[in-house]
């Protein structure tokens with residue numbers, strides 16, 4: 001099996017060999033994320049991907065994936081962690097810059113390896129070998145996808161229950177968790193059922209709800225600007241004492257505040273999954289990022305300013321359903337319901353998209369033989385991966401039952417940021433070790449370096465402030481290790497498998513002698 005795992009290096013031909021290497025690389029999961037606007041067969045393989053994603057499609061994809069539950073749910077927790085309005089706005093801004101830095105760095109990776117459909121999985125494999133790539137794929141299935149979708153469904157549940165409980169509404173009381181969770185579970189079941197019935201239902205839902213959520217956010221931003229314009233004439237408002245809070249945030253608070261803000265920006269990496277399907281990835285990848293992420297940052301800052309202009313901080317701090325409070329305050333009870341419906345649609349659309357791709361990650365893993373065969377089966381008539389949807393629904397529901405918005409965000413983010421960090425370290429590692437790799441877009445070097453330092457801080461601090469969620473998250477990531485070892489030993493050549501295993505581990509840690517020895 002040595003041949004298929006051979007790693008390209010500059011000595012080996014550099015960039016030119018990547019495509020070749022990729023073609024006969026058979027030992028990692030092929031994660032073809034199919035764009036939701038396409039109705040092509042889902043078992044399409046790498047190589048015959050069609051190139052029809054334009055700049056505008058890409059822009060719609062990035063903005064559509066990023067805007068979801070976060071901007072309608074995170075502002076409360078962000079303020080609770082940051083203790084003051086001023087710090088919370090800084091956290092929203094810094095989160096956006098971090099997402100921007102990450103996305104720009106990923107644009108370098110994506111344009112250097114444009115025919116790669118696997119995103120992080122492929123970059124990690126290229127830079128550090130199969131172990132981290134496998135751990136990423138494993139974590140996507142066992143943690144990142146289900147937890148991410150669970151968070152969105154929880155927010156959906158909170159908004160829907162809040163509409164139903166209108167009359168007994170008290171903004172300072174936390175809501176009853178069990179009714180929220182029941183609704184979130186129903187949401188998972190409905191989405192799984194709809195997407196199991198037909199591929200087109202899923203993509204239609206996506207298109208309609210993307211429009212609704214962008215309009216909602218626009219309305220919030222514009223309403224905020226209007227209110228602020230009126231307030232400048234009155235004598236006092238929240239922004240006068242922006243940095244006053246009952247205490248100062250600790251570094252752990254700041255990290256968790258950033259996690260909650262970053263949740264709202266999550267999805268900045270998703271363009272890379274379709275780089276192989278872009279008409280002109282080398283030009284458009286960076287262009288879409290330069291246009292898309294700053295637009296989202298501006299929107300989010302406007303939305304937060306609007307929330308603060310309209311609502312007292314005591315209300316913001318205690319709510320996960322800020323858009324309802326905002327709507328009620330401005331337009332009365334009907335306004336609250338209207339906003340709640342829009343946000344519920346936004347979340348439903350986001351969960352739909354997340355579960356559409358999530359099921360396909362499971363499906364692809366099963367096709368590679370990493371999961372029981374049944375999960376790689378497509379329903380004969382409906383052409384949908386039904387078993388994959390069942391497994392996904394099961395894991396998502398467990399996470400909904402086990403967590404809350406904030407605990408799930410922390411649980412998700414520790415693992416997510418570990419892999420974002422590793423991918424960007426991979427970028428820096430390749431700059432050093434493979435200077436000859438063609439990089440049509442080179443990000444300014446301080447960007448990945450700063451990202452790495454902040455990423456390390458973000459990865460480590462939550463172990464202090466939220467140890468339970470952080471440790472559980474890492475346990476799941478690390479539980480992929482014995483699976484990887486078992487897989488290597490089963491697939492490996494009888495005589496050399498133990499040595500190969502050791503070599504692959506050494507390779508992951510960049511042991512040079514091995515890198516040379518490999519190509520003897």
Ligand code: ARG
Pocket residue numbers: 065066067068069070071148152263264265266267270350354
């Ligand atoms: N930013 C989105 C939200 O606020 C979450 C995106 C989930 N992540 C993803 N890769 N689809 O809900």
